[in-house]
Amino acid sequence: MSWLQIKTLIHPEQAEALETWLLEAGACAITLTDAEDNPVFEPIRGTTPLWQLTQLTGLYDGTMDIDRLQQALAADWAERFADQPQPQLHVEILEDKDWIREWMDSFHPLQMGSRLWVVPSWRTAPQPEAVNLILDPGLAFGTGTHPTTALCLQWLDGLDLRNKSLLDFGCGSGILGIAGLLLGADQAWGIDIDPQALQASHSNAERNQIDLTRFPVYFPEQAPQVTCDVLVANILAGPLIDLAPLLAKQVKNGGLMALSGILAHQAEAVSQAYQPWFDLDPIQERDGWIRITGTRRAEQDS
Numbered sequence: 072m073s074w075l076q077i078k079t080l081i082h083p084e085q086a087e088a089l090e091t092w093l094l095e096a097g098a099c100a101i102t103l104t105d106a107e108d109n110p111v112f113e114p115i116r117g118t119t120p121l122w123q124l125t126q127l128t129g130l131y132d133g134t135m136d137i138d139r140l141q142q143a144l145a146a147d148w149a150e151r152f153a154d155q156p157q158p159q160l161h162v163e164i165l166e167d168k169d170w171i172r173e174w175m176d177s178f179h180p181l182q183m184g185s186r187l188w189v190v191p192s193w194r195t196a197p198q199p200e201a202v203n204l205i206l207d208p209g210l211a212f213g214t215g216t217h218p219t220t221a222l223c224l225q226w227l228d229g230l231d232l233r234n235k236s237l238l239d240f241g242c243g244s245g246i247l248g249i250a251g252l253l254l255g256a257d258q259a260w261g262i263d264i265d266p267q268a269l270q271a272s273h274s275n276a277e278r279n280q281i282d283l284t285r286f287p288v289y290f291p292e293q294a295p296q297v298t299c300d301v302l303v304a305n306i307l308a309g310p311l312i313d314l315a316p317l318l319a320k321q322v323k324n325g326g327l328m329a330l331s332g333i334l335a336h337q338a339e340a341v342s343q344a345y346q347p348w349f350d351l352d353p354i355q356e357r358d359g360w361i362r363i364t365g366t367r368r369a370e371q372d373s
């Protein structure tokens with residue numbers, strides 16, 4: 072099987088928008104790195120220096136029609152960012168073994184808060200005594216490199232999760248549910264609409280020596296209506312708003328929740344959707360993404 076890898080340089084302010092656009096257009100995975108850290112393009116004389124740019128690398132199934140993708144991107148980009156240069160996609164065909172090597176090289180251990188590290192399975196944990204979450208990124212979203220995931224991991228790291236149950240809604244790679252269990256929770260559940268995510272969550276749980284009975288995973292329509300002490304949902308603003316009544320029902324009175332996957336301008340709409348059930352904390356922001364946390368009020372059960 073072959074893959075198509077695209078690479079482009081982009082201004083950091085537009086990197087997230089391009090990442091979202093490419094994922095919606097079927098990319099299996101996207102990574103963003105500082106162009107200066109990992110230069111694959113020669114800087115062009117007279118153009119923006121590399122240190123001001125983000126390098127985006129994306130991966131598509133080898134059957135993807137990249138010409139049509141470029142045309143669609145050009146049309147949308149012209150509409151949204153009329154005054155900005157069009158991203159130029161450099162395309163390369165990769166055999167399985169090549170992209171795996173590229174992919175592996177791009178992941179490094181990351182510290183999340185004070186106790187937790189996310190360590191790719193092929194790297195050595197820098198602090199063996201820390202809480203080390205061993206991760207095989209695979210194709211499901213959730214490696215810890217994305218700000219939305221990092222915001223949730225840092226929040227979990229700061230909680231006392233002993234004897235707590237945790238619902239990971241939109242579990243992707245299972246990273247948040249697994250982190251919760253490693254940080255002391257005694258039970259977690261994962262829910263996702265993507266079969267690849269459910270599979271990845273279980274293989275990542277096994278890699279971290281977590282008994283799968285402590286982290287069962289479900290499609291939403293098959294999930295039991297559990298109530299949890301802690302809810303994490305890193306999805307997107309639209310589904311989070313639609314799911315507010317359902318998610319509120321699944322958090323115990325006095326329980327905690329963290330919502331992520333929300334762009335700064337969407338904060339107000341998502342907050343409003345959860346205010347009927349939760350006392351909300353001040354919003355946290357990272358690279359244009361925000362995290363909403365709160366405590367389930369006891370007085371309302373609806």
Ligand SMILES: C[S@@+](CC[C@H](N)C(=O)[O-])C[C@H]1O[C@@H](n2cnc3c(N)ncnc32)[C@H](O)[C@@H]1O
Nearest residue numbers: 212213220241242243263264265268305306310
């Ligand atoms: C941004 S990823 C987050 C993955 C992981 N929890 C993390 O924090 O890195 C969002 C995940 O939510 C899933 N998802 C999107 N809409 C959903 C929905 N309505 N119900 C359940 N899962 C959903 C996607 O398939 C994807 O795996």
